[in-house]
Amino acid sequence: MAASFGEPRRSFSGGGIRVVLPAHLRTLAKVGDEVSVHVERQVTLGSVLDALEARYPVLQGTIRDHITLRRRPYVRFYACEEDLSHEPPDTPLPEAVVTGAEPFLVVGAMAGG
Amino acid sequence: MSGVRVLVGTRKGGFILTSDARRARWEVSGPHFGGWEIYHMKGSPADPNRLYASQSSGWFGQLMQRSNDGGKTWEPVGNKFVYDGVAGTHQWYDGTPHPWEFKRVWHLEPSPTDADTVYAGVEDAALFRTTDAGQTWHELPGLRRHGSGSAWSPGAGGLCLHTIVLDPTNTDRIVVAISAAGAFRTDDGGENWRPINHGLRSEGIPNPTAEVGHCVHRIARHPSRPGVLFMQKHWDVMRSDDGGDSWREVSGNLPTDFGFVIDVHAHEPQTIYVVPIKSDSEHYPPDGKLRVYRSRTGGQEWEALTNGLPQRDCYVNVLRDAMSVDSLDPCGVYFGTTGGQVYGSADAGDNWTPIVRDLPAVISVEVQTVPPSLAGV
Numbered sequence: 001m002a003a004s005f006g007e008p009r010r011s012f013s014g015g016g017i018r019v020v021l022p023a024h025l026r027t028l029a030k031v032g033d034e035v036s037v038h039v040e041r042q043v044t045l046g047s048v049l050d051a052l053e054a055r056y057p058v059l060q061g062t063i064r065d066h067i068t069l070r071r072r073p074y075v076r077f078y079a080c081e082e083d084l085s086h087e088p089p090d091t092p093l094p095e096a097v098v099t100g101a102e103p104f105l106v107v108g109a110m111a112g113g
Numbered sequence: 114m115s116g117v118r119v120l121v122g123t124r125k126g127g128f129i130l131t132s133d134a135r136r137a138r139w140e141v142s143g144p145h146f147g148g149w150e151i152y153h154m155k156g157s158p159a160d161p162n163r164l165y166a167s168q169s170s171g172w173f174g175q176l177m178q179r180s181n182d183g184g185k186t187w188e189p190v191g192n193k194f195v196y197d198g199v200a201g202t203h204q205w206y207d208g209t210p211h212p213w214e215f216k217r218v219w220h221l222e223p224s225p226t227d228a229d230t231v232y233a234g235v236e237d238a239a240l241f242r243t244t245d246a247g248q249t250w251h252e253l254p255g256l257r258r259h260g261s262g263s264a265w266s267p268g269a270g271g272l273c274l275h276t277i278v279l280d281p282t283n284t285d286r287i288v289v290a291i292s293a294a295g296a297f298r299t300d301d302g303g304e305n306w307r308p309i310n311h312g313l314r315s316e317g318i319p320n321p322t323a324e325v326g327h328c329v330h331r332i333a334r335h336p337s338r339p340g341v342l343f344m345q346k347h348w349d350v351m352r353s354d355d356g357g358d359s360w361r362e363v364s365g366n367l368p369t370d371f372g373f374v375i376d377v378h379a380h381e382p383q384t385i386y387v388v389p390i391k392s393d394s395e396h397y398p399p400d401g402k403l404r405v406y407r408s409r410t411g412g413q414e415w416e417a418l419t420n421g422l423p424q425r426d427c428y429v430n431v432l433r434d435a436m437s438v439d440s441l442d443p444c445g446v447y448f449g450t451t452g453g454q455v456y457g458s459a460d461a462g463d464n465w466t467p468i469v470r471d472l473p474a475v476i477s478v479e480v481q482t483v484p485p486s487l488a489g490v
Contacts, residue, residue, distance in 0.1 A: 024148060024173060028189065058189045062173040066193045074172040108172045 018103035029056040046089030078105040116488025122151035125473035136459040160228035167218035190247030197254035204266035222277035234274035253303035268292035293328035312360030335382035345375040363412025374436035383411040397428035421465035434477035449475025
């Protein structure tokens with residue numbers, strides 16, 4: 001297995017990639033405001049999402065399509081005030097995310113009724 | 114004495130309404146999965162505490178939920194719906210080929226005998242089945258591949274398989290309906306399929322009597338007469354007495370033959386219900402009067418049922434999966450509206466009462482008749 005994972009926590013205390021999920025996915029995964037995942041290989045958009053879905057299989061298909069792994073249209077990826085939504089999966093995440101200083105944000109777009 | 118459990122799917126969550134057999138006082142639980150579209154919830158006839166729900170959103174896609182305790186608690190199960198083999202194309206609105214893309218589950222039809230087996234009708238139109246209580250879903254690809262699939266085109270609501278009719282006397286026979294392709298039947302458990310649209314006439318398609326292309330809205334049947342099918346089509350209420358091999362119109366004296374729902378009385382196989390809706394595009398009751406129409410003759414002769422229903426300034430719709438009946442005596446009839454009301458009748462439609470008035474827009478209504486201990490009453 002390529003990744004190992006910490007327990008979900010409400011406030012990060014170091015040691016992994018911090019991931020903030022939108023409210024509905026927190027409810028679905030039964031986690032708090034923030035989770036932490038450890039990625040053994042290069043920390044990229046794709047490897048963090050792989051680790052997240054491996055730790056919380058119920059999230060499979062909700063952020064990315066099951067088969068194509070394409071981001072769902074109304075889901076966005078932010079980090080360090082940058083929009084990474086349109087970047088390819090092998091895009092390295094900013095160093096501040098790798099060190100745990102900043103979280104990786106999975107955001108439900110503000111849309112719909 | 115039995116109780117009744119009404120499973121209500123709405124645009125913003127699921128609700129469960131329970132009552133004893135008097136059907137006069139109701140308890141409401143929910144919203145379950147608040148904020149998500151619940152296209153359909155349905156219970157297993159083999160185990161009434163086993164419920165399945167289709168949960169989806171434009172943001173996060175499709176989830177499937179299962180309950181083993183009548184809806185008190187739920188657990189997510191498999192949500193991976195992958196078309197078998199090369200998905201191919203159907204027609205898009207502009208007539209060009211469009212790849213088959215899974216969007217959502219419209220309808221769930223649990224097996225009458227096995228609580229772990231459920232059929233799912235999905236958009237883009239296909240039929241899936243689970244035999245492990247929802248953990249994995251597999252397509253029955255013979256339907257898409259029988260020959261006409263590449264010519265199917267979506268209705269206004271998408272290319273959706275919304276109706277699944279299982280035959281209680283013949284597990285190999287399944288009837289499905291697709292908007293806007295028509296009705297299809299298998300007689301060998303899903304391997305081979307054929308269109309069953311002979312007798313349908315749809316003026317909105319180039320050949321009004323084409324083999325496929327009809328916008329069928331709903332099909333219902335009574336379990337004691339599985340060969341008799343009743344259909345609410347985009348226009349026309351239709352009836353088949355030969356399992357769908359041929360259809361004849363039974364719209365009769367309805368104020369409009371457009372509508373979405375159709376259902377059959379639990380104990381009278383010739384008593385059927387529709388809710389006429391004004392169209393094109395208005396999609397609210399004619400004259401602002403919400404009227405259920407009942408035929409006791411299997412169609413053609415209809416009577417308006419209005420007691421307790423709003424007879425002025427009512428402009429709601431009743432969607433295709435939003436009517437159901439219980440199996441008590443007298444038969445209870447229930448339907449939900451896009452205005453968030455769920456109306457119930459404990460006397461086969463003679464009198465109606467709103468069970469709830471202010472839910473989100475109702476997509477689906479299913480009813481279980483259960484022992485009182487299971488209904489929580």
